[in-house]
Amino acid sequence: MMQTDLRLIGSGSSPYTRKLRAALRYRRIPYRFVVAGSEEQKALPERPLPLMPCLVFPDADGEPTDPMSDTTPILNRLEDDFPERSLRPADPALRLIDALIEDYGDEWLSKCMFHYRWAFAPDTKKASSYMPYGHMISMPPSAGMQFEKSIAERQISRIGVVGSNETTAPVIEASWSRFVSLFDEHIQSQAYLLGNRPGAGDFGCYGQMTMLVITDPTPMQIALDISPRAYAWTEKLDDISGLEVSDSDWIDLNHPPATLRKLLDEVGRVYAPFLLANAASVEQGLEQVECEIDGRPWVQDPFPYQAKCLRWLREQYATLPNASRETVDATLAGTGCDALFAAS
Ligand SMILES: N[C@@H](CCC(=O)N[C@@H](CS)C(=O)NCC(=O)O)C(=O)O
The missing domain is CATH 3.40.30.10 (Glutaredoxin)
Structure with a gap:
């Protein structure tokens, strides 16, 4: 067969x-x-x-x-x-907003994930001690402990690449708490970020949230204190194969829920300034990304992949039909995300 x-x-x-x-x-x-x-x-x-x-x-x-x-x-x-049960909305404007949220999940929430996991001792201990056995359940304990040490050393040595350091820690931690709170408020009126069916943005956020909300002790406790709903959401998204969806389950961007605006404000507050400063550093071949995020200094190694992310978003924006571009511009106006497309 x-x-x-x-x-x-x-x-x-x-x-x-x-x-x-x-x-x-x-x-x-x-x-x-x-x-x-x-x-x-x-x-x-x-x-x-x-x-x-x-x-x-x-x-x-x-x-x-x-x-x-x-x-x-x-x-x-x-x-x-596979055309059925599409993750990317057919409406080009909504599709761009979904891509932006996916990117925020993939590339900003991953900073939160990496930071909490590899900068907080209990989180490092938990992750590095069980991970070896995920590769091989019957690994002998001595090999497991050896592997544990090498995982922790390797990941901690990479923490600077992601942007977690003493300077950036307060920005990352404040952004995590804010995100959870805004997320909670948003999903009170609809089950997913862009309506009653999930988009790629939901899965981008979900991926990082599997660790931040339901696995790693420090960010998990923060999330649980703010939003037991986010905990339930993350558990649930693991398998929603039984959910039935239709085209009308997407929100109408001409009448978006007010809470979407607040989420996009958050993306514009932290992720947009990083994306712009990172792309400039990569382009100019600088050794460091140095900028201000949320009123505080931010410093990290340039991240070429995330310069590519900005390019992909801009390419998608450039293909928008005029009416969709107007809708996107109106949705993003004043959020800080508008700066991503201002020069393109
Ligand atoms: N942009 C990539 C990122 C993938 C990624 O960074 N994966 C991590 C694990 S979550 C990884 O493989 N890191 C290297 C390693 O663990 O060896 C994607 O969307 O798949």
Whole structure:
């Protein structure tokens, strides 16, 4: 029998893997989960990037021969290959707002995730001590402890790349609490960020929230104190394959809920200034990104991938039909996100 299931290579402790796995489930796209580093992975082609997740698509014979990395382009390809239960809204204006929220989840909430996990001792201890066994359940305890040490050392050495340091810690921590509170308020009137069906933005935020809201002790307690609703939401999004949706479940951007505006204000408050300063640093070949975010200094290594994220958003904005561009401009006016598209 021809086997056309996709192969998802990743790990349950990888937020981006969780993003993609939950999206596949919601979209009712058949897949098999292959634990990164397992024997089963060895039978599959090499990953294009040394990152999790990787999705391997079947060729015409049903053989899993075509691997792809990076969840944002993977979701795009899945939109082309599987039209039902689309994650990206058909309305171009809403589609851009969804892409912006996806990017905020992927690239800003990941800063929160990385910061809490690798800068707070109890969070580091928990993550690094269970992760080794996720790769191999019956690993001997001595090897597990060795692996634990190397995971923690490796991740802590990369903390600067993501932008977590003493200067940025207060900005990141304040943004996490604010996000949870705004998120809670927003989903009181609709189940997902852009209506009563999830978009790519929901899964972008969800991926990081699997760690921030329901796994890592420090941000989890903060989230639970502010929003038990966010805890329930995150648990639920893991598998919403049974949810029935229709086109009318998306919000109308001409009459958006007031809470969407507040969320976009938050994206514009923290993520937009970072994206702009980072892209400028990458372009000018500077050694550091230095800017002000939320009235405080921000400093980190330039992050070339996140300069690409800004480029993708701008390319999408540039293709908007005039009426959609007006809707996007009106939605983003004064949020700070408008600066992302001001010069394009
Ligand atoms: N932009 C990528 C990011 C993927 C990513 O950073 N994955 C992390 C795990 S969540 C990773 O593989 N880090 C390197 C490692 O753990 O070896 C995506 O959307 O898939």
